[in-house]
Amino acid sequence: MAPWLLLLSLLGLLPGASPAPPHRAADARAREAAYPELLGPSRFALEMYNRGRAAGTRAALRAVRGRVRRAGEGSLYSLKATLEEPPCNDPTVCQLPVSKKTLLCSFEVLDELGKHMLLRRDCGPVDTKVTDDRNETLSSVLPLLNKDPLPQDFSVKMASIFKEFVTTYNRTYGTQEEAQWRMSVFSNNMVRAQKIQALDRGTAQYGITKFSDLTEEEFRTIYLNPLLKENRNKMMHLAKSIGDHAPPEWDWRTKGAVTNVKNQGMCGSCWAFSVTGNVEGQWFLKQGDLLSLSEQELLDCDKVDKACLGGLPSNAYLAIKNLGGLETEDDYSYSGHLQTCSFSAKKAKVYINDSVELSQNEQKLAAWLAKKGPISVAINAFGMQFYRRGISHPLRPLCSPWLIDHAVLLVGYGNREFH
Template identity: 30%
Template structure:
């Protein structure tokens, strides 16, 4: 017996629903295929989607390769980094976010060799101008100081710089600290010369690494440091030109901060401070926002940055405000928020500051 429909209106309505259902199912097939291609293997991107992503990334960052072999090798590195970023961001427990930034086709070893360069001192500097004690040991962190400090808002921090492929992070960290104390003391913010330290501070290893205390000692012994404009950065070691430039800023000495975060806060409340940190983790390289937590890095200090403040995130997580020198396209415009109170990345282990 033929199926019974009460009237033609009912039949037309059912037929319409049937046709729409088929259309929706058919249109969803490409979406399902795309979704499978985009996310396979527990959060990884499919090969073709990843190749398209790499091509877009290359165009965005102006990246070219010398031949197809290098392109293929760099693609594999990019793929591994991109999948790591995807899995990390998909983890709802993270307080920080990662991104496939301009370093996404570099291995960890390559990145460390070219973008870090801190070397702890093996012994005390003989005859150095390191001052005894800790000048801020009796400083009281008032309620305002306990909550937040940001030396950028006080005009004591220059624009974010880029050390390039020279491992002289130590020079940038030291210069940023000197720029800060000079502005606090004189009211004048000057961008100073990292290249002068790179070329002339003979107690360091230049692009192969160095230490901020040695940089401070050179500035004192030399009678000061000149400006960036007078002695511009080239990212390679050259012949010292100190005799042909005039010192713009001088310091009297420097001190190390006791290796605890309370002492570090006392120092940062008064001036920007040079610190060494462990920047070897993949999360550190790909960082793009939020608060980097202690579980994302170790305490094998190998990179130098400058602490220019501290505060508390919206979720209540206390943080240090770090000025890095990997350009404005890394992190939060060149800055990182690093968890405070856990000695994350060894931030309190090697801290020092110049005295005006």
């Protein structure tokens, strides 16, 4: 199936694979549930499906059946529901114009101590014919190829916005078909960015970025790091606590410990940039000299990690230690793809003795950062494909630690009022 029809957890916004829920002891047997018993969880599932949708675009529940089994302190409902979406042709609030359509959805809803939680959502048009990902997406969301033309106001507005994007980011496409395909992706991404914006409780602004013509799968594959999720329990030695007293705010950028922002390019090398940023800060604090260090050395010479296909900061620290240090960016420049290792110990400018794992408690992290310098951290990059500026504060279920996929450098913190 096309990415937008794959298993999407909440509101159709999370990546294609839902997070594995915490292990709960559950009865092996599931029983068919009577319709009245399904009303609560099915209404909750519908509410979550419609969350963030503008008035007039919300789906209605037509039929539902399901099974239920005990799960810890509650019950786990596996639902099959038929939803009906109204027609929509407003490009500012919905996807490309479609007539009224019927969806078949699979939901898993946990009812625990009277509270509901949506664990899985998988919806698709009842009449979708699956061929291959690209063809299905084109036929489903880009009626430009169909006999019935788009309403003129929609097509003109969307074409204008997309043309401006192509000019701003200097995009070129090989064929007209490719341009139409990218326009369909861009259109869907506009809707997605609007949903994320509506749900954010911070000051972040989401919208058109240089990644707006990439599918969700393309963005994850090219820029993010799936190894972080797969190896989330792999730990280094735990650091000794320094307490949890932290100044009210801190920013290492203003204190000379952080280099200018770097660009990883079309390479999933965030793990290397996160580590070099940490080492740059540590070297500055120890020696008083801020050096821009080589990420390319790690891509080429760290044989445990997978270069542009992802890696773990814990492996990178060990590689630096075993190699005998890091060269500078000037001596070992970044290419953004795997090359033959050309590290020279004679050119190494920075060395490390060891690395440690820090507490996940935010107060303790803040105290460590203010005293010890910038920290290499891994995050859930939800919404980052369309992030433009500001402080991101997504709903907690949309930022699950089970979906960690991006390594960054934590350089400071502060307090802001959110709505």
